[in-house]
Amino acid sequence: MITMKKIQILTLAASLSCSLTLTSCLDVYDNPANTPPTNINEDSEFISMIDAGTYAGDDFYQYVLGTWIAQNPVPTKDEDESIGTNDTQSANSFAALKGIITGGRNKIATALYNAYSHQTLKADSIALMKKLEEVDDIMTQEDMTKLMAKLTKQGYAAPFVVVPSVYLRKIYPELSVIEDFDLDYLSILKMGIDLTDATAIMNMGRKWKDVVNDNNENKTRHSLGHYDPHQGKVLFTNFRARGADQGLIDALAAELGMNLETIAADSDYDKYFKALASYSLTEQKLLLKYSILLRDVKYLPFYELNPSNPEDLETLIKYIAVLCQDEHNGIATSMSHSYTEEIDKEAKTKVTEMFEETRAAFLNRIENNPWMSDATKVKAIEKLNAMAFQCGWPENYHTEWEATVPTGKSFYEMVCNLFSQYADITKKLMGQASEDALFYGNWMTGPAYTANAFYSPDNNMILMLASNLVPPIYDKSKPDFYNYAILGATTIGHEMTHGFDSKGSQYDATGKKSDWWDPQDKAVFEQKQQQMIDHFNKFEYMPGVYCDGKNTLAENIADLGGLEIGYDTYMNTVKTTVRSERDRLGREFYRGFADAWRYNMTPAKMELYKKDEHSAPKLRVNGNVCLTNEWYRVFDISSGKLYLAPDKRILIW
Numbered sequence: 304m305i306t307m308k309k310i311q312i313l314t315l316a317a318s319l320s321c322s323l324t325l326t327s328c329l330d331v332y333d334n335p336a337n338t339p340p341t342n343i344n345e346d347s348e349f350i351s352m353i354d355a356g357t358y359a360g361d362d363f364y365q366y367v368l369g370t371w372i373a374q375n376p377v378p379t380k381d382e383d384e385s386i387g388t389n390d391t392q393s394a395n396s397f398a399a400l401k402g403i404i405t406g407g408r409n410k411i412a413t414a415l416y417n418a419y420s421h422q423t424l425k426a427d428s429i430a431l432m433k434k435l436e437e438v439d440d441i442m443t444q445e446d447m448t449k450l451m452a453k454l455t456k457q458g459y460a461a462p463f464v465v466v467p468s469v470y471l472r473k474i475y476p477e478l479s480v481i482e483d484f485d486l487d488y489l490s491i492l493k494m495g496i497d498l499t500d501a502t503a504i505m506n507m508g509r510k511w512k513d514v515v516n517d518n519n520e521n522k523t524r525h526s527l528g529h530y531d532p533h534q535g536k537v538l539f540t541n542f543r544a545r546g547a548d549q550g551l552i553d554a555l556a557a558e559l560g561m562n563l564e565t566i567a568a569d570s571d572y573d574k575y576f577k578a579l580a581s582y583s584l585t586e587q588k589l590l591l592k593y594s595i596l597l598r599d600v601k602y603l604p605f606y607e608l609n610p611s612n613p614e615d616l617e618t619l620i621k622y623i624a625v626l627c628q629d630e631h632n633g634i635a636t637s638m639s640h641s642y643t644e645e646i647d648k649e650a651k652t653k654v655t656e657m658f659e660e661t662r663a664a665f666l667n668r669i670e671n672n673p674w675m676s677d678a679t680k681v682k683a684i685e686k687l688n689a690m691a692f693q694c695g696w697p698e699n700y701h702t703e704w705e706a707t708v709p710t711g712k713s714f715y716e717m718v719c720n721l722f723s724q725y726a727d728i729t730k731k732l733m734g735q736a737s738e739d740a741l742f743y744g745n746w747m748t749g750p751a752y753t754a755n756a757f758y759s760p761d762n763n764m765i766l767m768l769a770s771n772l773v774p775p776i777y778d779k780s781k782p783d784f785y786n787y788a789i790l791g792a793t794t795i796g797h798e799m800t801h802g803f804d805s806k807g808s809q810y811d812a813t814g815k816k817s818d819w820w821d822p823q824d825k826a827v828f829e830q831k832q833q834q835m836i837d838h839f840n841k842f843e844y845m846p847g848v849y850c851d852g853k854n855t856l857a858e859n860i861a862d863l864g865g866l867e868i869g870y871d872t873y874m875n876t877v878k879t880t881v882r883s884e885r886d887r888l889g890r891e892f893y894r895g896f897a898d899a900w901r902y903n904m905t906p907a908k909m910e911l912y913k914k915d916e917h918s919a920p921k922l923r924v925n926g927n928v929c930l931t932n933e934w935y936r937v938f939d940i941s942s943g944k945l946y947l948a949p950d951k952r953i954l955i956w
C-alpha cells in the first residue's frame with residue numbers, strides 16, 4: 304500500500320546516551336566461590352568498543368559496546384534521534400546522493416537543483432491555488448467524479464492512487480489510498496496564502512484517516528487479484544461486483560485508459576469506496592483539497608537559499624535528497640539507477656555467494672532439526688530451496704521506465720510533471736515481470752539507497768537493496784566474521800528465517816497461504832513460540848518498560864534464526880582446524896553480531912520500541928545470544944545474569 308512519507312530532512316548524527324537496564328535471570332553468581340567470573344582477555348577487531356569491566360555473561364551488549372556507548376552520546380535529548388550502525392548506513396546513503404546531485408550525475412536531480420529558487424514561490428503558490436479552485440468550482444457529482452479521475456491520472460491520491468504493485472509476481476497496478484496523513488497545519492500557512500478552509504480541510508483529512516487506519520489484522524491484500532501458482536497467473540475477481548462506485552470506476556477507466564478489471568487492491572477497498580460514497584459533495588471537495596495539499600505543499604520552495612553559501616547548499620541538497628525518498632514521482636527510480644551504478648559490482652557477486660552459503664547452512668540445520676518430523680522437514684526444505692534472492696540491481700535495466708528530465712518553468716511545476724510521467728510509467732508496466740520495479744521502483748521497501756532488506760511471503764523472495772552492499776553492512780576491507788555477522792546473520796539469515804517465523808511459516812514454497820505443517824510439529828512450533836514470548840517478556844529495555852514478547856515474536860524468531868544460521872554459515876568458511884583459533888573467530892562473530900545493533904538513542908526514540916515489531920537493539924543481542932549453545936561454549940560462560948540452563952535455551956531453526 305502506498306505510503307506518502309512526511310517531509311523529513313535527513314539527519315546525519317545526533318544524540319545522548321540512554322541507560323538501559325536488563326532484568327537478571329539470576330541474582331547471584333552460581334559459581335561455587337560466588338565470585339564474579341571474568342571475560343576472556345584477547346585482542347579483537349572490536350577492542351576499542353569493548354567494556355572489559357562488564358562480564359559478557361551478565362550483559363553481552365554492554366560488554367561488546369560499553370566503551371563506544373559511553374564515548375558517543377546522542378547530542379540532543381528531546382528529538383527521536385540515534386547514532387549507530389543503521390544511522391551510519393543512512394548517512395552513507397545520503398553522502399552518495401549528495402555526490403550524485405552536486406556532481407551532476409543524475410539529470411533529473413541536476414535539473415531540480417538548478418530550478419530551485421525562492422523567487423518562484425509566489426508563482427508556484429498561485430499554481431497550487433488554481434488546482435484548489437478547480438475543486439471548488441465543481442457543482443455536480445458527475446463533474447466531481449471526472450475530476451477525481453483526472454487528478455488520479457496526474458498522480459494524486461484522489462483519494463485513490465494507482466501504483467505499481469509487485470506482490471502478484473508481475474507488476475500490476477494497485478488501487479491504493481493515502482496512508483500517511485502527516486500534513487501539519489503550519490505548512491499550509493507557510494505557503495503565505497490565506498487558505499480560509501484550512502481547518503475544515505485538516506478535519507476532513509483526519510476523518511478519512513480514521514477510515515483508512517481502521518485496519519483489521521486479517522486483512523489480505525489480494526482480494527481483487529491473487530496469484531494462482533497452479534495456473535501460473537494472476538486471477539482477478541470482478542471489480543464491479545465488489546460494490547465499487549460505477550461512476551468513478553468508469554471515469555478512472557476512461558481517464559487512465561486501463562482495464563480496471565485487472566487492478567489489484569487490498570481487501571479494505573470496499574470500505575474506502577463505501578466511505579467515499581457517504582460523503583457529501585462539500586466533504587469530497589475538502590478531501591480532494593487535502594490530497595492535493597498533502598502531496599504538493601512540500602514541493603513549494605519555502606526557503607530562501609543561496610547555493611553559494613555552504614550552509615544553504617547543504618540544505619538544498621538535503622531537500623533534493625528528501626524528494627528522492629518519495630515513491631511516486633519518478634525521482635526515486637532514476638536516482639536508484641544512478642546510485643547502484645556507482646557500487647562495486649563484485650559486492651553483488653560476493654553477497655549472492657553468501658546467500659547460497661547461508662541457504663546451505665539453513666538446509667543442514669533443518670535436516671538435523673531434533674523436534675520436527677521428516678514430513679514437515681521435506682516441506683520446509685522445499686520452501687527454502689524455492690526461496691528467490693533479488694540482490695542490489697536488475698540485470699537488464701529498462702531505461703524506458705525511467706522518467707525523463709521534467710518540463711516546467713519552476714521547481715514545483717517540474718515535480719508535478721514528474722508525478723504525471725510516473726503515472727504513465729505505471730500504466731506501461733502493467734502485466735510485466737520486472738526486476739527494475741523491485742529494485743528501483745521503491746514499490747516494496749524503498750529506493751535502492753534505503754537502509755532495508757525485505758522478505759515477501761507472497762513471492763517467497765528476499766529483496767536485498769543495494770544500500771546493503773556497501774559499508775557499514777558489507778565491507779570488503781573488514782574480516783569475514785564482520786561481514787558474516789552483520790550482513791550474513793542480521794540481514795540474510797534474518798530475512799531467510801522470516802520465511803519460517805510465526806507469520807511466514809503460514810505460506811508455502813509458491814507463496815500461497817497454506818498449512819504445510821504436520822499437526823504435531825505445528826503444536827511443538829506453537830509451544831516454542833510461547834516460550835519465545837515468555838523469554839522476551841522478561842527483558843526490560845527502559846526503566847519499568849518490558850519487551851512485548853507477543854508483538855515482537857516474528858522478529859525475534861528471525862533474529863534468533865539469523866544468528867544461529869549465520870554462525871554456522873561463517874564457521875563453514877573458516878579454514879583452520881585449530882580449535883582455539885576457531886573459537887576465537889567464533890567470539891569475533893558474536894561480537895560482530897552485537898556491533899550490528901550498536902546504538903545510542905534518545906529516550907524519545909527508545910519509546911518508539913513500545914509499538915515496534917522489532918525488539919530494542921540491546922534485546923536483539925542479549926535476548927538471542929543466551930539462547931545459543933555456541934555462545935556459552937566459545938565465551939566459556941557458565942553463570943551470569945543472562946545464563947540459561949541448556950534445557951531452557953530455545954531451539955527453533
Ligand SMILES: [Zn+2]
Pocket residue numbers: 797801858861
Ligand atoms: Zn525482520
